[in-house]
Amino acid sequence: MVKVIKSLNNNIVLAETEKNKEVIIFGTGIGFKKKKGDLVNASLAKKTFYPEKSIQASQLLEQISAEVLTVTEEIIVFGEELLKRKLNQSILFSLSDHLQFAINRDQNKNYEDNPLQWEIPTLYNEEYKVGKGALKIIENRLGHILPKIEASFIALHFVNAQIDGHSLGDTMEIMKVIKKIIKIIQRLFDINLDKTTINYSRFITHLRYFIARHKMNKSYAMDMDKSFREIIQEKYKKSYNCCLVIKEMLENEYNWGISNDEIIYLTIHIERIVRENK
Structure with a gap:
């Protein structure tokens, strides 16, 4: 069992484990009518994500919408299926933070260049496919058409999530x-x-x-x-x-x-x- 810190929507809960570690839990209806202090059976979760020790999940989530978290989880599932491997659980936090920033930047039409963007499709072809698929998911779910360069940024997050202990x-x-x-x-x-x-x-x-x-x-x-x-x-x-x-x-x-x-x-x-x- 985990203790609810905050219900982000009906399907996402920020919770605390018995060892006082923050965790984000995804599951159909798992956050329905849940309030701070309620207990949730973690075994009912569809997906559970633990942040790196250096990340304070509750503070980070203040800047990220529940909609972006939901889309990020969908992209991670898509990426794991395409790459045929499990990823470091902390990818939810780094990728959702990046996507929220990218969407905010897109609204202001303020795009950032990536000096290695042309190398990524050739060095990390499979991860780049994930990045391109992620752009389609974001467009379909959130209505934002992000620039193609974002596929390279997203690909790097998936490369990074395959190696433990790396930034x-x-x-x-x-x-x-x-x-x-x-x-x-x-x-x-x-x-x-x-x-x-x-x-x-x-x-x-x-x-x-x-x-x-x-x-x-x-x-x-x-x-x-x-x-x-x-x-x-x-x-x-x-x-x-x-x-x-x-x-x-x-x-x-x-x-x-x-x-x-x-x-x-x-x-x-x-x-x-x-x-x-x-």
């Missing part, structure tokens, strides 16, 4: 590193990678977690068989040499220590996407 700023930094790695691959192999393939999407996901680990100073816990490592080095020489160039860039620019096993796994991914493009 949107961290996600932007990860994106910049990925861009540098892609440039090295395309230059050395003299190709333009097809950004719409499954293998490319898998490669970007691999890079995302690879970079996130190093940003968080987490070691790669894998003891690869030496003979397997030698086979990969010999069989995929050009991809392996490409990885050595990437390794040198990461060590020089970011002071990251890249293990031999990480290089081998990166080699396999690069070999796969290069073969696909040739």
